[in-house]
Amino acid sequence: VIQGVFRPCLLFFFSLASLLPAQVTYDRILHADREPQNWLTYGGGYANQRYSLLTGLTRGNVKDLELKWVYHPKYLDKMEATPLVVDGVLYTVQNSEVVAMDAATGRAFWTFRYAVPPGSNAYVMVVKGLAISGDTLFWATYDGHLIAIDAKTGQGLWNKVIVDWHKGYQLNVAPLIVKNMLIMGPATNERGVNCWVAAYDVKTGNELWRFYTAPVSPDDTAFSSWAGDSWKTRRQSDLGDGFLRSGNESDLLGDWQSQSGLERRPTPGRQSLLGFGGGAGRGYGQTEMALSVHAARRVRLGLGAGPRADRYRMARQTTQSDALGQP
């Protein structure tokens, strides 16, 4: 009965959506150097090189640059996000708005708004940038949410609480996309809470694995580097400077090496403060780690200069992600 009854809903529209390729695939990010006119990740690609591979602008002609357009955001707060550029569309975020605009003219296609609860980390207003996978943008908010947004329409797809800002957590990082995973970690406001690097499913926001950057139990390899019970509160009172330490913040974006399947992520962990007083290397602070993105397994560890560096051994944190297998 239905056959022949329906005709295209719109007089001049018919669907090509199912035939369209995903906007930003893993392969495109992996080979981001092949399309230097775009900027597909916070750092420009998995190499995280952070500089443009375009060659048109040189030392010789930089003096000839002229103003092309100006975009006035709604808010007067700082704009520190590195925009993404995908096929002529520029995506950026500031304060509580994500905007998609024509890169050539600065005219907005759409604006996505999210109201940060009063009393949260709203005063921080730190947003380093967005991530994109397929046709979906991701925004990690400073009140601890991960929000998925349709890159074509600006419509919110889902909004998931990742960390509780009441406990001092915030999300400032521009997430890193690797295949079906969104990788990021929280920061804190000098609270004594543990932090981690975790992977989340790009379709659902569900956590796939987590790697803590400070010990969670005496069984942890990093435990021996924490004096007394300091690992419980992450308060490094032995330094005697009175600072309440955070648990090795992991809000710096790492790069990812496709050949080895490793993500290399620095954990500043109040780096300068840890370094002061000889506390360097308090596990895994002031550390450059290599994590297997497929199993949250630490496979390589580099340490800043510190007296306890030799205490670290290769170890593995048990996570449910082991079931994900190897690349």
Add this chain to the structure above:
Amino acid sequence: MRRIVNCPASTWVKSACVLALAVGQLVAQSGDASKGKALVESSGCLGCHRIEDKGSRTGPNLSEIGDKRKPERIQQSIVAPDEEVLPENRYVSVVLKDGTTVKGRLLNHDAISVQLIDTKEQLRSFQTSAISGYTILLKGLMPSFAGKLSDQQIADIVAYLSSLKGTDQP
């Protein structure tokens, strides 16, 4: 640069009365949401509309339509879609200076530019100085299904669409 806006029909009051009667009869009929879902997915509705991660972005997204519209309004949109086209669902036809026409859902426009999402779901922006004109389309975007579907089929679709509440967002 020329801009044309199609105005609503002058017989609005008369048609609204007829619709009120028709819609009232249909709403009284209970629908089967599962049958409505099958109808929507098999009939081509997703050729223009999007529900969750399926379908086209060129038409209104229906993922949360059950939260936004009462069943009576949903029914009206099926049997008399021209009666109300919300500003965010308007379409635009842009004529370039070489005669090429680009059509799509209007996203934004101002004195110097117009932005749309075209039939290939590409975001497009045009400076008005670089085009011959554009027309905002308010009618004829979606055909009426009155008389083409049975009352029960329409009731089934309405039941399904009314059940779409989207995802809870904290």
